[in-house]
Amino acid sequence: MKSVFARQSYLKYVAIALTVLVIYTLTHNNSQISSYANLSTTTTTTPANQASQIHQNSPGGQNQQEPIKVPEEIKKETPQKDVEGEVLSEDRVAKPKEEQSKQGLAIQKQEQDAAAAEDEAKAQAPASKEKAKDSDVANSNSAIKFDSDSDAAAGAVKYQRMNATFVTLARNKELFELVKSIREVEDRFNRKYNYDWVFLNDEEFTQEFKDLTSAIVSGKTKYGLIPKEHWSYPDHIDLQKAEETRKNMKLAKIIYGDSESYRHMCRFESGFFFRHKLLEDYEWYWRVEPDIKIYCDLDYDLFKFMADNNKVYGFTISIHEFQKTIPTLWQTTKDFIKQNPQFLAANNFMDFISDDGGDTYNLCHFWSNFEIANLNFWRSEAYTKYFEHLDKTGGFFYERWGDAPIHSIAASLFLPKDKIHYFEDVGYRHQVYGQCPLNPEFRYKHRCHCKPADDFTFRGYSCGKKYFEKMGLTKPKEWEDYQ
Numbered sequence: 001m002k003s004v005f006a007r008q009s010y011l012k013y014v015a016i017a018l019t020v021l022v023i024y025t026l027t028h029n030n031s032q033i034s035s036y037a038n039l040s041t042t043t044t045t046t047p048a049n050q051a052s053q054i055h056q057n058s059p060g061g062q063n064q065q066e067p068i069k070v071p072e073e074i075k076k077e078t079p080q081k082d083v084e085g086e087v088l089s090e091d092r093v094a095k096p097k098e099e100q101s102k103q104g105l106a107i108q109k110q111e112q113d114a115a116a117a118e119d120e121a122k123a124q125a126p127a128s129k130e131k132a133k134d135s136d137v138a139n140s141n142s143a144i145k146f147d148s149d150s151d152a153a154a155g156a157v158k159y160q161r162m163n164a165t166f167v168t169l170a171r172n173k174e175l176f177e178l179v180k181s182i183r184e185v186e187d188r189f190n191r192k193y194n195y196d197w198v199f200l201n202d203e204e205f206t207q208e209f210k211d212l213t214s215a216i217v218s219g220k221t222k223y224g225l226i227p228k229e230h231w232s233y234p235d236h237i238d239l240q241k242a243e244e245t246r247k248n249m250k251l252a253k254i255i256y257g258d259s260e261s262y263r264h265m266c267r268f269e270s271g272f273f274f275r276h277k278l279l280e281d282y283e284w285y286w287r288v289e290p291d292i293k294i295y296c297d298l299d300y301d302l303f304k305f306m307a308d309n310n311k312v313y314g315f316t317i318s319i320h321e322f323q324k325t326i327p328t329l330w331q332t333t334k335d336f337i338k339q340n341p342q343f344l345a346a347n348n349f350m351d352f353i354s355d356d357g358g359d360t361y362n363l364c365h366f367w368s369n370f371e372i373a374n375l376n377f378w379r380s381e382a383y384t385k386y387f388e389h390l391d392k393t394g395g396f397f398y399e400r401w402g403d404a405p406i407h408s409i410a411a412s413l414f415l416p417k418d419k420i421h422y423f424e425d426v427g428y429r430h431q432v433y434g435q436c437p438l439n440p441e442f443r444y445k446h447r448c449h450c451k452p453a454d455d456f457t458f459r460g461y462s463c464g465k466k467y468f469e470k471m472g473l474t475k476p477k478e479w480e481d482y483q
């Protein structure tokens with residue numbers, strides 16, 4: 001009996017032990033099941049809702065809004081805002097996959113910063129617009145500012161801008177052609193630098209013109225009316241003779257030959273734009289016209305380049321002038337030089353504009369719809385006197401002198417030639433003629449969208465070949481395929 005009882009109590013212990021084991025196993029399996037369940041929900045999470053899932057699963061639950069931390073190495077990868085275009089364009093080329101994904105995050109971070117800065121700028125806009133009005137500046141619309149007063153802007157980086165502005169002479173009716181030009185200049189260059197933009201007109205600009213251009217320009221915008229005396233006939237002009245010229249030029253089918261306004265425009269661009277009060281305080285300008293294109297990223301400050309390299313006049317395209325528009329311009333210039341030989345620079349660029357040592361003009365000139373130059377050159381005694389001398393002869397009205405040959409002759413004669421700079425890296429187009437960098441690596445790196453076959457530089461009507469030769473420059477190796 002003892003053994004039966006002993007066996008029964010042994011079985012009881014076994015039963016208890018088994019029960020404990022079953023309970024233990026069940027409870028532990030449950031917790032494992034629940035954690036698998038959790039995992040299965042998180043593995044289907046999309047990047048978009050991942051952040052909110054992280055918050056729901058976090059100890060504080062849904063209401064706890066933890067900031068998403070940017071890892072230190074990504075912060076270090078983030079390039080400076082003012083040169084972001086440059087850094088991105090360089091770094092996107094053939095990087096290992098791992099680095100590319102880091103880049104992707106850095107780009108995202110940059111975009112976030114840019115958006116934050118933009119919001120900040122929008123918030124500041126009404127105040128700055130008010131301030132601008134008070135100081136004869138019609139609009140201000142800065143996005144990312146680089147000087148000291150803008151440290152408040154999110155992610156601002158200090159950058160010492162040059163004393164420079166864009167300048168555009170335009171009519172109200174050209175607004176939509178012009179904003180395309182501005183958009184290109186902004187996208188390729190100015191969104192990184194936020195230079196000002198001065199608009200000039202012989203009539204009042206419309207509100208629509210001001211509003212739209214201010215919406216696109218990243219720097220301050222200023223709108224000026226040209227004073228009557230800068231856009232009208234001087235007293236000494238014989239109006240009948242001027243009219244006669246227009247009639248004859250129309251018959252001769254000379255482009256703009258019958259236009260009065262075109263002549264005022266050329267005279268203004270030759271002798272007055274730099275005297276306008278909105279330009280008074282600037283040292284450098286970049287001229288932009290309606291209907292231009294900028295084909296490549298410009299990832300350096302072109303104004304600063306000019307200053308750092310002692311340049312005074314910069315251009316992109318050179319071309320021959322229509323002889324019939326300037327029959328007496330060269331003789332008038334020679335007379336001026338004879339009377340004022342002191343203005344002829346040593347080591348000037350006469351060879352570019354004359355093939356016979358100055359006897360005749362070969363019609364080569366820098367196409368002035370693009371110019372980056374120092375305003376002080378036009379304000380100099382040499383140029384001021386040259387313009388007065390030209391203006392007295394009435395050639396703007398009795399012929400049809402253009403500002404391009406006049407600027408070019410002055411730059412070639414009154415400056416040492418090393419102060420002239422050819423921007424061969426600026427992919428550019430105005431109407432029919434354009435410049436497209438011929439080197440493919442350059443075009444890819446700067447994300448150019450032009451066609452090299454359209455490059456005008458080495459074509460017959462251009463003065464590009466002469467420029468390279470007389471400046472002692474080496475032509476790009478591809479030039480022979482594009483002449």
Ligand SMILES: Nc1nc2c(ncn2[C@@H]2O[C@H](COP(=O)(O)OP(=O)(O)OP(=O)(O)O)[C@@H](O)[C@H]2O)c(=O)[nH]1
Nearest residue numbers: 169170171174200201202203261262265289290369
């Ligand atoms: N306000 C104003 N601007 C003008 C007038 N005529 C021309 N312009 C501007 O002056 C600049 C030169 O004029 P265009 O008509 O382009 O002359 P152009 O460049 O010599 O000739 P294209 O080769 O045909 O472009 C442009 O920025 C025009 O918008 C005018 O009558 N009034």
Ligand SMILES: [Mg+2]
Nearest residue numbers: 289290369430
């Ligand atoms: Mg033009």
